[in-house]
Amino acid sequence: MDFSLSDEHEMIYGYGAKLASKFDSKYFLENARAHRFPKELWKQLGEDGFLGTIVKEEHGGSGLGMLEFLLLVEGLANHGLPLWMMVPGPAMVMHIISKLGNERQRALLPAACAGELNFCAMITESNAGTNTMRIATAARANGNNGWLIQGSKTFITGVDVSSYAMVVTRTTPIDRVARKTDGFTIFLVDLKKKGVTFHPLDISVVVPEQQFSVFFDDVEVGPADVIGEVDRGADVLFNQLDTERIACAGITAGLGRYAIGRGASYASERVVFNSPVGSHQAVQHPLAAAKVQVEMASLLARQAAWAYDQGVDLRRVGQLSNMAKYACAEASIQAVEAALMAHGGNGFTYEYGIYDYYSVARAFRTIPINRDAILSFVGQHVLGMPRSTH
Numbered sequence: 001m002d003f004s005l006s007d008e009h010e011m012i013y014g015y016g017a018k019l020a021s022k023f024d025s026k027y028f029l030e031n032a033r034a035h036r037f038p039k040e041l042w043k044q045l046g047e048d049g050f051l052g053t054i055v056k057e058e059h060g061g062s063g064l065g066m067l068e069f070l071l072l073v074e075g076l077a078n079h080g081l082p083l084w085m086m087v088p089g090p091a092m093v094m095h096i097i098s099k100l101g102n103e104r105q106r107a108l109l110p111a112a113c114a115g116e117l118n119f120c121a122m123i124t125e126s127n128a129g130t131n132t133m134r135i136a137t138a139a140r141a142n143g144n145n146g147w148l149i150q151g152s153k154t155f156i157t158g159v160d161v162s163s164y165a166m167v168v169t170r171t172t173p174i175d176r177v178a179r180k181t182d183g184f185t186i187f188l189v190d191l192k193k194k195g196v197t198f199h200p201l202d203i204s205v206v207v208p209e210q211q212f213s214v215f216f217d218d219v220e221v222g223p224a225d226v227i228g229e230v231d232r233g234a235d236v237l238f239n240q241l242d243t244e245r246i247a248c249a250g251i252t253a254g255l256g257r258y259a260i261g262r263g264a265s266y267a268s269e270r271v272v273f274n275s276p277v278g279s280h281q282a283v284q285h286p287l288a289a290a291k292v293q294v295e296m297a298s299l300l301a302r303q304a305a306w307a308y309d310q311g312v313d314l315r316r317v318g319q320l321s322n323m324a325k326y327a328c329a330e331a332s333i334q335a336v337e338a339a340l341m342a343h344g345g346n347g348f349t350y351e352y353g354i355y356d357y358y359s360v361a362r363a364f365r366t367i368p369i370n371r372d373a374i375l376s377f378v379g380q381h382v383l384g385m386p387r388s389t390h
Contacts, residue, residue: 003299005071012068012250015050016075016254022095025080025258029353031208037161038208042085046115051090054243055098060110065241065309070250070301077254082360084209084251085118085158088367091247092240093119093166097188099236100236105188107162120162122153122214123237130373132168132237133180137216139169139187146222147171149187149195152215155367159198159212165189167216172233184233187225195219205363206356231259238318242308244368245321249328252364256294256328256335259357263287263339266346277342294335297327320381323363326374332361 005334006011023041031038045051053069055061062068073086094112097105097119128134149169159165165188172183174187189196195217200210225227225344228236264287267278277283304320336358347354376388 009068009071012050012053012064013071013075015048015072016079016081018072019044019048020079020081023199024082025353028081028208029043029206029356032356035210036208037158037210038083039086039161041081041083042118043115046113049113051115052094052109052113052213053090053332054095055090055109055113059098059106060113061098062092064303066246067302067305067309067355069243070246070305072250073247074250074254074257074298074301077251079254080258080357082207082251082255082357083206085161086251087244087247088121088157088166089119089162091243093164094188095189095243096166096227096236096240101188102224102226104224115291117164118158118162120156120158120165122156122165122167124155124368126152126154126213130369132145133174135168135170137167137169138173139171139185139221141171142220147185147187148288149189149202149219149221152213154213155201156198156212156214158209159191159214160200160210163191165191166227166235168237172203174228179349181238183231184237186227186233186236187221187231188227189216189219189221189225193219193221205359207360207363239314242304242314242317242321246301246305246308248364248368249297249304249321251325251352252325252328252332252361253298253301254293255361256290256332257298259332259339259354259361260287260291260294261334262354263335263342266339266352267342270344277344283342286341287335289336290331290335293331294328297324297331300324300327306327315381319378322369322374322377323382324387325369326371326378328363329361329371333358333365336361 050060053064083187125135139147139149142148166188167187170183171185177183198212198214203211267283268276270277301324304324307317307320339354343354346352379385380387
């Protein structure tokens with residue numbers, strides 16, 4: 001068992017420091033407070049070849065694995081750059097298209113890898129929430145070898161800066177399938193198509209990316225827009241939810257590490273009662289305890305990414321990725337809380353910006369899957385306990 005990182009891994013992990021020398025946490029927070037997408041930073045990520053980390057080389061990417069992607073997003077967040085848009089676009093849609101898309105869809109990837117166009121993912125619905133099996137967005141056959149999509153999605157990240165969306169639909173109603181996971185079809189939808197409308201949601205989380213409700217009114221799609229197979233979309237989706245969980249774990253682990261670093265630095269310099277506040281155990285111990293939790297959670301995330309890349313049984317990858325997402329999100333909250341306490345009143349000021357990051361860490365306890373749903377999953381699928389009913 002070798003825990004060391006290769007030179008390439010170290011380069012990827014250290015890229016966050018390099019990028020932050022140009023686009024620092026001040027830049028991030030200025031954009032986040034205005035819910036303004038950081039286009040300059042995103043363009044730099046593309047120019048430097050990192051948006052296509054897990055896209056095959058023949059499709060314009062680097063052809064690397066989920067471990068490398070985890071190190072990338074964790075390294076960015078280590079320096080105060082927790083980018084939500086890295087999850088639906090590069091971690092999910094671009095990866096899916098590179099693996100399972102058709103030639104028409106894959107032709108879009110070089111531009112996406114370069115940061116010239118973006119993808120978003122549309123799964124969540126207001127009346128289904130975590131219960132994806134019950135989504136109501138339907139694609140019905142139009143009698144012309146195609147489908148018409150009718151329905152809506154909510155809390156969708158980055159619609160305003162995306163050109164295409166991966167849309168999860170039901171092509172066969174749930175009451176007509178043998179298994180509840182049957183009957184899903186995933187489409188890649190051009191957001192300029194007639195019948196697509198979207199509206200921003202007002203959210204309190206301090207992030208650059210806006211969230212939207214999206215509506216489909218008989219949006220026409222054809223066979224070339226299908227990702228994977230008709231009625232077999234669950235096979236595609238559930239595999240890629242692991243990459244979503246792992247990416248979220250990396251972002252929150254890095255954010256926790258960033259907060260601890262800020263807290264430790266401030267506590268070492270701030271003098272009260274003739275000594276640095278960091279010399280007091282009431283300040284020092286919470287930061288130290290948070291550091292332990294973040295590093296443990298980070299190791300679990302790396303194990304999950306490694307297992308994904310090694311082709312380990314999907315059930316095991318699902319267990320690891322969900323536990324990693326849980327552990328990293330919880331550790332991140334603990335870390336930002338400790339940093340806030342170390343800063344005292346200054347932690348709540350715009351100048352220091354610590355409280356802004358708390359909103360990000362806390363959001364990841366709930367999104368894209370909430371803490372309690374993961375605990376129920378672990379109870380049933382890891383511990384072998386009866387299915388949770390509440």
